[in-house]
Amino acid sequence: MFGTTYEEIIERIMSEKGLSKEDVNFRVNDKLTKLSGLISNTGAAHIVANELGVKIFENTKKDFKIKNLFSGVRGVTLNSKVIAKYDVREFNKNGRIGKVQNLLIGDDSGTCRLVIWDSNQINTIETVNPNDILRVDNFYIKENNFGKEIHLTNDSKIEINPAGVVIADVNKEIDRGSVVKIKDLGENQNTTIQGTIVQVFDLRFYDSCPECNKKVIFEDGAFKCNEHGIVKEVPVPILNFYLDDGSEAIRTVLFRDNAKKILKLDDETILEIRKNPDLFNSVKDNILGELIKVSGRTNKNEMFQRVEFTGNYVEKVDVKKVLSEVVNSL
Template identity: 35%
Template sequence: MLKPDYDFIVQKIREATNLSEEEINNKIQEKLEALKGLVSKTGAAHIVANELNVKLFDFSGKLQVKNIVIGMQDVEIAGKVVRVFPVREYSTPNRSGRVGSFIIADETGTIRVVAWDDKTQYLEKLKEGDLVLIKSGYVRDNKGVKEVHLGQRASIVINPENVSISKDVGKPLQKKISELKPGDLNVELLATIIQVFEPRFFEVCSVCGKRLKLVDGNYVCEAHGVVEPSYSYVLNAFLDDGENTIRCVFWREAVQKLLGRNDSEIQGLRQDPQGFEALKQELLGTIVKVTGRVVQNKTFDRLEFIANDVIKNPEPPSIQESSTQASKTETDM
């Protein structure tokens, strides 16, 4: 059953009536007082919505990303896959298994879908650009960001018939640094690299890719025990869009694209920090188009950009835009 929260109900009433937020809150407050302790605030909001004939969900229509609220059960939603993340093994004192995630988009937004245990099998078949119909998911809060989780009852239909989504869906949203919000999943920045830090290398499991812990001189994977370490890497840079700056984090594949070097060339830099200096000089002042997501760095109380993809020296967007506008004007005339 769908369980909308208070803000969602108020929003729905606003959309369906001419009432202001204050008027709606007053009506709900009156109802609460009239029913003295018999209903919760959300319950009172439900009753007011019913009395005003406001449908909270259009059950004939489809659920869209923008209408997803935390606590929903039995969620059925269709979307286009915009990114698939690798499946990882996890183990806690209570249980262990596999977890993986992917991001879907529809006309109204993007959301992460998290698959647990045997549901991770779906991820092996998913490709970016696939349409998916998710059934019986539930919505969870992950540090203030909504996620659809796939537990035991959930299923996915890949490229279902009768589901269509507009071509433009899933394209990253172009934003300025000042417009970024924590939880943004698929945004694009155009900015200049103004600072680059040396890549940091760290030990990962050669079997599952998870970070290793050093225990008594041995590198230990939570899932695979003592293993011979491989190395992965992360690189931080500062980007400037002319108005603001942001720290941008590049992981493995994104580092390769940024530096224009393959994995073994970058592994070589681990023993040769001097080799990086030339690459760094090349990058400073370079214009990049980065797509990725935005996270809140709690320690420093600032936003950071996690790059999934980077294009160096992209075509200037101003030229593309003005040519589109010119052709539009011609058509209009």
């Protein structure tokens, strides 16, 4: 949800453009069909409004949650808690000398970066520490591969620890940005993809150090870590598969806990598979066809001249939920 309801957006489009409800619904459903049910009906309504030049947030002064911010949001207020404040950096870009201050802020919906360019504003928050509350007005949102950033402008207003504002719990889950189509992936891109597992390769392993998780080598009858010497090795599963999102398929690799999460196997069973790889065949069948969302990074496999994806976070997508969102909007 973006803070404005589906009905509110539809009414706004109808009144501003003089369109019938049927007409607006038709346009929204068309978007939902084209985007293969990967967006909600509210998301589709926003896209239609945007295409028709209907401003949903104009003159609306609402308190927003971090999760609901997206590029294009203007004139809203955000209350957040400071999680980290980084050192002020000086820059010299094309002869322009200036300062920039980054903070990590959060609320109960998520976290994001707050970027401040104005020296006066940087001075204003000089005394701010983690756990202080910031209320900011008149900012804009930049979305990049690392997620959302809030940028303040010269007109932005900052209030430190405003009266009556309490943020008890910060949801530290990182905002991983919107899903990118596999065919649009570039090299060395940090992003999120979503698709179906269409081919699974044999499970592979490496041995790691229980202290630092780094790869260990077998030497003179023992496993050795560069840093921790002789250790009891921990086998790490490496799961390779093709993920297909309808636009293209990409070879994807998951390690350790992320591999376990998809395989749904305990450590004991994983060790059994290592001894007897044939056991993996039935597991393969179980995960084929699963719809998952993977965040990570693309990298070029020089040997095979193809771009692959290394995941660092994975979650199963609830197909029923995606479908019901589409059905509800019809």
